Amino acid sequence: MSSGGAGVPAVDVHAHLAVPAVNALIADQPGLREQQQIDAAALGPASAALNQAQIAEIGPLLTDLDLRLAAMDRAGVDIQAVSPMPLPHAWADRALAAKIVAATNEGVVTFCDRAPSRLVPVGAVSLQHPDLAMAQLVTAVRELGMRGVQISTAAGPDVELDHPSLAEFWATAEELGAAILIHPWGCSLGSRLGDYYLFNTVGNPTETTLALSRLVFSGLLERHPRLRVWSAHGGGYLPSYVVRADHAWHARGDARTTELPPSALLRRTFVDSLVYTPEQLRHLISVMGAGQVTLGSDYPFDMGVEDPVDRLLAADLDPETISAIRGGNAGRLLGPLPAVHT
Known part of the structure; x- marks a missing residue:
């Protein structure tokens, strides 16, 4: 096992926070009840019941600063990028969406301000209202000091991330220089995933794969070469099988939509290291490049890991690659990070 990169602060880019003020805002909303019904159908009764029990258990981990810092210390994580829980609010009308985002971003910033040398804030936007989302992004970065925002894999049921209505959002x-973190919640396959926790194990990476594929094939990453896009869970399935997208790009006119092949454009995005095994991490690095992979734990959820640094070291990589993934790439994604004093 290599010990390379030990002098570089470990930066966990993938961790979540619950903001109770948001729950109070949406508790009685019909849109929330509809979303919960959709989620219940996709989860199935067994997984839905288990999720409820687990949320009760991990609730304190999502809100308590001392518990978070202790978990970071045990994991050897120096800095954590804190983003809100990825629950979708695409059903919210403009007025409510503005309140949800304001409460979310205020909650994340206030929490991170309690430990500014350890935590950096990542916010939210109302992507279903593109002009509002653009203004929220500006406010988050320029006024609140957030490093970027987390979005879902679509802006709404009929609006994909490459939709023309979002063009100004991406340009902004x-x-x-804001990081845009793409994080899925379930999958549009619905009740076909209603057993065995397929809602997450298949649904989440499927949604991320679709979202990234649309960004790649739409040419958005060529039009905006300095865009900082990051996706959770190792980029879903796309890095594991991007060769199929490349084949389509070479073989079919309807897929030859960009100057560069999909694999080259995918390497302009960032992903996290949350792929569990040394073999899978080495493959992810071979596809994405050592400069595009960041440390990620998915704190504090059950599909995450408690030892992201140890898993990085277990992949037996060269010291330069370890340093980049351990923290160097996070600085390129999120901007200057707090100085860590040892």
Whole structure:
């Protein structure tokens, strides 16, 4: 096992926070009840019941600063990028969406301000209202000091991330140098995933794969070469099988939509290291490049890991690659990070 990169602060880019003020805002909303019904159908009764029990158990981990810092210390994580829980609010109308995002971002910033040398904030936007989302992004970065925002894999049921209505949002993100973190919640396959926790194990990576594929094939990453896009869970399935996308790009006119092949454009995005095994991490690095993979734990959820640094070291990589993934790439994604004093 290599010990390379030990002098580089370990930066966990993938960790979540619950903001109770948001729950109070949406508790009585019909849209929330509809979303919960959709989720219940996709989860199935067994997984839905288990999720409820687990949320009760991990609730304190999502809100308590001391518990978070202790977990970071045990994991050898120096800095954590804190993003809100990825629950979708695409059903919210403009007025409510504005309140949800304001409460979310205020909650994340206030929490991170309690430990500014350890935590950096990542916010939210109302992507279903593109002009509002653009203004929220500017506010988050320029006024609140957030490093970027987390979005879902679509802006709504009929609006994909490459939709023309979002063009100005993406242009603004590039101009600001803001990180855009793509994080899924379930999958549009619905009740076909209603057993065995397929809602997450298949649904989440499927949604991420679709979202990234649309960004790649739409040419958005060529139009905005300085855009900082990051995706959770190792980029879903796309890095594992991007060769199929490349084959389509070479073989079919309807897939030859960009100057560069999909694999080259995918390497302009960042992913996290949350792929569990040394073999899978080495493959992810071979596809994405050592400069595009960041440390990720998915704290504090059950599909995450408590030892992201140890898993990085277990992959037996060269010291330069370890340093990059341990923290160097996070600085390129999120901007200057707090100085860590040892």
